[in-house]
Amino acid sequence: MDTRDIPSVHEYTDAWQWPESVERFIREQLPRDEDARVLNVPAGSSRLGDVLVDAEPQSEDIEEGDMMDLDLPPAEFDAVISDPPWRGMDYFDRWKQFYQLCRVTKPGGLIVYNAPWEPASDQCEVVSRHRRADHPFGEISQITVFRRYPGQQTWADFD
Numbered sequence: 001m002d003t004r005d006i007p008s009v010h011e012y013t014d015a016w017q018w019p020e021s022v023e024r025f026i027r028e029q030l031p032r033d034e035d036a037r038v039l040n041v042p043a044g045s046s047r048l049g050d051v052l053v054d055a056e057p058q059s060e061d062i063e064e065g066d067m068m069d070l071d072l073p074p075a076e077f078d079a080v081i082s083d084p085p086w087r088g089m090d091y092f093d094r095w096k097q098f099y100q101l102c103r104v105t106k107p108g109g110l111i112v113y114n115a116p117w118e119p120a121s122d123q124c125e126v127v128s129r130h131r132r133a134d135h136p137f138g139e140i141s142q143i144t145v146f147r148r149y150p151g152q153q154t155w156a157d158f159d
Protein backbone atom coordinates (compact mmCIF):
# COMPACT_ATOMS: atom_id res chain seq x y z
CA MET A 1 0.00 0.00 0.00
CA ASP A 2 1.24 3.51 -0.79
CA THR A 3 1.93 5.49 2.41
CA ARG A 4 0.07 8.46 0.94
CA ASP A 5 -3.10 6.35 0.87
CA ILE A 6 -2.98 5.83 4.63
CA PRO A 7 -4.75 8.60 6.53
CA SER A 8 -2.27 9.25 9.31
CA VAL A 9 -4.20 10.42 12.35
CA HIS A 10 -1.12 12.13 13.66
CA GLU A 11 2.38 12.09 12.18
CA TYR A 12 5.15 10.30 13.99
CA THR A 13 7.28 12.31 16.39
CA ASP A 14 10.28 11.04 18.39
CA ALA A 15 8.69 12.39 21.58
CA TRP A 16 6.23 9.49 21.38
CA GLN A 17 8.92 6.87 21.69
CA TRP A 18 8.38 4.65 24.71
CA PRO A 19 11.17 4.83 27.29
CA GLU A 20 12.94 1.56 28.04
CA SER A 21 11.05 1.25 31.35
CA VAL A 22 7.69 1.25 29.53
CA GLU A 23 8.93 -1.21 26.88
CA ARG A 24 10.11 -3.51 29.69
CA PHE A 25 6.76 -3.21 31.47
CA ILE A 26 4.85 -4.04 28.30
CA ARG A 27 7.13 -7.00 27.57
CA GLU A 28 6.24 -8.35 31.01
CA GLN A 29 2.51 -8.27 30.11
CA LEU A 30 3.00 -10.45 27.02
CA PRO A 31 2.51 -14.24 26.91
CA ARG A 32 5.57 -16.20 28.09
CA ASP A 33 5.09 -18.84 25.40
CA GLU A 34 7.98 -18.61 22.93
CA ASP A 35 5.68 -19.53 20.05
CA ALA A 36 3.28 -16.68 20.83
CA ARG A 37 2.86 -14.30 17.88
CA VAL A 38 2.69 -10.64 18.80
CA LEU A 39 1.51 -7.71 16.66
CA ASN A 40 2.50 -4.11 17.44
CA VAL A 41 0.33 -1.45 15.74
CA PRO A 42 0.94 1.43 15.48
CA ALA A 43 4.51 0.53 16.32
CA GLY A 44 6.18 3.96 15.99
CA SER A 45 9.84 3.17 16.65
CA SER A 46 9.13 0.38 19.16
CA ARG A 47 10.83 -2.96 18.54
CA LEU A 48 8.40 -5.07 20.55
CA GLY A 49 6.51 -7.79 18.71
CA ASP A 50 6.92 -10.13 15.73
CA VAL A 51 4.85 -8.12 13.25
CA LEU A 52 5.17 -4.33 13.40
CA VAL A 53 2.85 -2.03 11.47
CA ASP A 54 2.69 1.76 11.18
CA ALA A 55 1.45 4.34 8.66
CA GLU A 56 4.94 5.87 8.69
CA PRO A 57 7.44 3.03 9.15
CA GLN A 58 10.49 4.23 11.08
CA SER A 59 12.63 1.26 10.00
CA GLU A 60 12.72 -1.51 7.40
CA ASP A 61 11.29 -4.15 9.73
CA ILE A 62 8.06 -2.15 10.12
CA GLU A 63 5.32 -2.74 7.55
CA GLU A 64 3.17 0.03 6.17
CA GLY A 65 -0.41 -0.32 7.25
CA ASP A 66 -3.52 1.42 8.48
CA MET A 67 -4.51 0.65 12.07
CA MET A 68 -8.11 1.52 11.12
CA ASP A 69 -8.21 -1.12 8.40
CA LEU A 70 -5.62 -3.81 9.11
CA ASP A 71 -4.70 -5.98 6.17
CA LEU A 72 -4.31 -9.03 8.46
CA PRO A 73 -6.43 -12.17 8.94
CA PRO A 74 -8.85 -12.51 11.86
CA ALA A 75 -7.73 -14.22 15.10
CA GLU A 76 -4.08 -14.28 13.99
CA PHE A 77 -2.17 -13.08 17.09
CA ASP A 78 -1.71 -14.28 20.66
CA ALA A 79 -1.13 -10.70 21.76
CA VAL A 80 -1.45 -7.23 20.26
CA ILE A 81 0.34 -4.11 21.48
CA SER A 82 -1.12 -0.73 20.58
CA ASP A 83 -0.11 2.86 21.31
CA PRO A 84 -2.39 4.95 19.07
CA PRO A 85 -1.94 8.71 18.63
CA TRP A 86 -3.53 10.31 21.67
CA ARG A 87 -4.73 13.35 19.76
CA GLY A 88 -6.84 13.46 16.64
CA MET A 89 -8.86 10.30 17.28
CA ASP A 90 -12.55 10.93 17.87
CA TYR A 91 -14.98 8.45 19.43
CA PHE A 92 -15.57 6.62 16.17
CA ASP A 93 -11.85 6.38 15.33
CA ARG A 94 -11.15 4.94 18.78
CA TRP A 95 -13.92 2.40 18.40
CA LYS A 96 -12.89 1.46 14.85
CA GLN A 97 -9.25 1.05 15.80
CA PHE A 98 -10.00 -1.10 18.85
CA TYR A 99 -12.38 -3.23 16.77
CA GLN A 100 -9.46 -3.96 14.43
CA LEU A 101 -7.24 -5.00 17.35
CA CYS A 102 -9.94 -7.36 18.64
CA ARG A 103 -10.49 -8.79 15.18
CA VAL A 104 -6.87 -9.89 14.74
CA THR A 105 -6.48 -11.20 18.32
CA LYS A 106 -7.12 -14.90 18.99
CA PRO A 107 -9.90 -15.73 21.46
CA GLY A 108 -8.13 -15.82 24.83
CA GLY A 109 -5.37 -13.56 23.46
CA LEU A 110 -4.21 -10.29 25.01
CA ILE A 111 -4.37 -6.66 23.93
CA VAL A 112 -1.98 -4.25 25.65
CA TYR A 113 -3.36 -0.76 24.99
CA ASN A 114 -1.70 2.55 25.90
CA ALA A 115 -3.92 5.64 25.75
CA PRO A 116 -5.45 8.29 28.01
CA TRP A 117 -8.81 6.58 27.42
CA GLU A 118 -10.03 3.03 28.06
CA PRO A 119 -11.87 1.46 25.12
CA ALA A 120 -15.20 -0.22 25.84
CA SER A 121 -15.71 -3.52 24.09
CA ASP A 122 -18.10 -6.46 24.15
CA GLN A 123 -15.30 -8.65 22.76
CA CYS A 124 -12.78 -8.29 25.58
CA GLU A 125 -12.54 -8.13 29.35
CA VAL A 126 -10.12 -5.91 31.26
CA VAL A 127 -7.37 -7.94 32.94
CA SER A 128 -5.50 -5.03 34.54
CA ARG A 129 -5.11 -1.25 34.46
CA HIS A 130 -1.84 0.60 35.00
CA ARG A 131 -1.65 4.38 35.31
CA ARG A 132 1.25 6.16 33.62
CA ALA A 133 2.35 9.63 34.68
CA ASP A 134 5.81 9.63 33.11
CA HIS A 135 4.93 11.33 29.82
CA PRO A 136 7.26 14.17 28.75
CA PHE A 137 4.24 16.42 28.05
CA GLY A 138 2.90 15.76 31.56
CA GLU A 139 -0.08 13.80 30.28
CA ILE A 140 -1.53 10.96 32.30
CA SER A 141 -2.34 7.81 30.42
CA GLN A 142 -3.17 4.22 31.10
CA ILE A 143 -1.87 0.88 29.95
CA THR A 144 -4.87 -1.42 29.90
CA VAL A 145 -4.47 -5.15 29.40
CA PHE A 146 -7.51 -6.84 27.81
CA ARG A 147 -8.22 -10.48 27.17
CA ARG A 148 -10.32 -11.40 24.22
CA TYR A 149 -13.14 -13.57 25.51
CA PRO A 150 -12.24 -17.20 24.91
CA GLY A 151 -14.88 -19.31 23.28
CA GLN A 152 -16.38 -16.36 21.47
CA GLN A 153 -16.83 -16.67 17.73
CA THR A 154 -14.11 -15.07 15.65
CA TRP A 155 -14.72 -12.57 12.91
CA ALA A 156 -13.82 -15.30 10.44
CA ASP A 157 -17.25 -16.74 11.23
CA PHE A 158 -18.90 -13.54 10.06
CA ASP A 159 -16.65 -12.40 7.17
Ligand SMILES: C[S@@+](CC[C@H](N)C(=O)[O-])C[C@H]1O[C@@H](n2cnc3c(N)ncnc32)[C@H](O)[C@@H]1O
Pocket residue numbers: 006007008009010011012013016017018042043044045046053054055056065066067068083084085086
Ligand atom coordinates in the same frame (compact mmCIF):
# COMPACT_ATOMS: atom_id res chain seq x y z
C1 LIG B 1 2.06 7.31 19.89
S1 LIG B 1 2.91 6.89 18.43
C2 LIG B 1 3.52 5.26 18.78
C3 LIG B 1 4.83 5.36 19.56
C4 LIG B 1 5.46 4.04 19.93
N1 LIG B 1 4.87 3.47 21.12
C5 LIG B 1 6.96 4.17 20.15
O1 LIG B 1 7.48 3.71 21.17
O2 LIG B 1 7.62 4.73 19.28
C6 LIG B 1 1.57 6.68 17.32
C7 LIG B 1 1.90 6.18 15.94
O3 LIG B 1 0.71 6.10 15.17
C8 LIG B 1 1.07 6.18 13.81
N2 LIG B 1 -0.15 6.35 13.01
C9 LIG B 1 -0.92 7.46 12.87
N3 LIG B 1 -1.99 7.19 12.11
C10 LIG B 1 -1.90 5.88 11.76
C11 LIG B 1 -2.71 4.98 11.00
N4 LIG B 1 -3.85 5.40 10.42
N5 LIG B 1 -2.31 3.71 10.87
C12 LIG B 1 -1.17 3.26 11.43
N6 LIG B 1 -0.35 4.05 12.18
C13 LIG B 1 -0.73 5.33 12.34
C14 LIG B 1 2.08 7.31 13.80
O4 LIG B 1 2.89 7.23 12.64
C15 LIG B 1 2.86 7.01 15.10
O5 LIG B 1 4.01 6.25 14.81
